[in-house]
Amino acid sequence: MRVVHAASEAVPFAKTGGLADVAGALPKALAAQGVQTSLFIPCHRSARRALGPARQAVRLPVPLGGATVECAVLRAGEGAVDVYLVDYPAFFDRPGLYGEDGKDYPDNAERFAFFARAVVEACRALSLAPDVLHCHDWQTGLIPAYLSTLYRDDLALARARTVFTIHNLAYQGVFPKETMAVTGLPAAEFSPELLEYWGKLSYLKAGLVYADLITTVSETYAREIQTAEFGCGLDGLLRKRTADLHGVRNGLDLELWDPSRDESLPKPYGAADRALSRGSAASGSVGAAFEVGPGKAAAKAALQEALGLERRPDAFLVGSVTRLDAQKGVDLALAAVEPLLARGAQYVLLGSGDPALERAAEAFAARHPGAVRVTRGFDDGLARRIYAACDAFLMPSRFEPCGLGQLIAMRYGTVPVATRTGGLADTVPPYGFLAQRVDAASVAAALAEAAAAFSDARVWSKRRAGCMGLDWGWVPAARRMRELYDLLGVRVVGRR
Ligand code: ADP
Secondary structure (H helix, E strand, O other): OEEEEEOOOEOOOEOOOHHHHHHHHHHHHHHHOOOEEEEEEEOOHHHHHHHOOOEEEEEEEEEEOOEEEEEEEEEOOOOOOEEEEEEOHHHHOOOOOOEEOOEEOOOHHHHHHHHHHHHHHHHHHOOOOOOEEEEEOHHHOHHHHHHHOOOOOOHHHOOOEEEEEEOOOOOOOEEOOOHHHHHOOOHHHOOOOOOEEOOEEEHHHHHHHHOOEEEEOOHHHHHHOOOOOOOOOOHHHHHHOHHHEEEOOOOOOOOOOOOOOOOOOOOOOOHHHHHHHHHHHHHOOOOHHHOOOHHHHHHHHHHHHHHOOOOOOOOOEEEEEEEEOHHHOHHHHHHHHHHHHOOOOEEEEEEEEOHHHHHHHHHHHHHOOOOEEEEEOOOHHHHHHHHHHOOEEEEOOOOOOOOOHHHHHHHOOOEEEEEOOHHHHHHOOOOOEEEOOOOHHHHHHHHHHHHHHHOOHHHHHHHHHHHHHOOOOOHHHHHHHHHHHHHHOOOOOOOO
């Protein structure tokens, strides 16, 4: 089976959030399951830097808005997955992936119509003959629409069925209806049953309408998005497609996220610490020396030192690593943390995004100079040191398709405190703490419960060991995805 993935970001080439983790890891996990897998991403500026030696696979003329644009498709070095980068500097050689300073690039409609069309054209030019074209989020939503219309009878794509994965329904890629001309899609497709969303063109809806199969990244989110509360205006369509909609929970790349091999940390820990804490728990005597395995304790001390916080091993150190967006409930996090600060807790936040939330977080830090540090920006190394150093990871999302932050935290022995929504509801129990409702009082109650548990070394050590003992690897998700691909069967040309 040949599967082509298309995504707008993927580790290690370009990343703004969890989509990149998934687009980097899922294709690898599928390849390990024997699926012949390729991945297309745009050649963003960061990707070009990460790329190293690459060779041009093909030069490609891509139709865009009545003209033809010529781009190159680069092929990244060898690996289990063939990674192709669509290189068109005018669109992708930019500091940001989707925008800068909290503002979207004004030509995102053109950029991602182009990318979608380029992926389809590259599949033909490179004779990839995919059985499945697997598209991720709105940036690739037009691909299923192209396959169902302009390329419906194209023999080079004759076998291709399409899968569309929703990583976040809140980002929809909605553009003025004049964008139809940019896409080159037949005008007749602009109707409320198809591409139109309240008078505009929705790239996300294109994916949801035309794909043969839809997945999303956790079972709870798959149910939630079929309700008015979480459906972002598309719940009706998703209910209509309920038979084709599956929740497949994301995994974590256990090689990339591994405290026993993480070079960003002062001292590796993991397997050995894990064995120690398991052994202690089994014998019923959790020794103080193992309470915070030596590597984890070193990470905590180093972070406190680096950020200028008092170096106290007994301080309840809470952390968040996040996009600063209303979704992530940073306002709830700050409100929940505040009462604990007077009792000696510390809070570190790394995030970037909405300038108003950045200012709010920095103002909060300024009010609590002895106990709170906010770092604005996107910093993989600091993120890793925070995951490792903290006792608890605070993630009070208002909605959360899957969430990787809480999985990484658990892998690093940091107990998550989160809200009962989406993938958080599916993964945080039984060792983490869940706020029953998405409001400041409930999040504060969950965090206070965590703080109380932390004050009992024995209780905390069991929680931490429980978190670290869980296997968040990709194998189950890749197996399930493979089953879903198999269910799609072979396509009969001309019958989408
Ligand atoms: P989302 O995809 O909604 O942003 P996830 O929890 O699924 O949230 O994934 C977030 C990913 O991005 C994680 O790998 C997290 O460590 C990373 N991340 C988020 N913000 C930052 C940041 N400011 N610096 C470094 N990594 C970050």
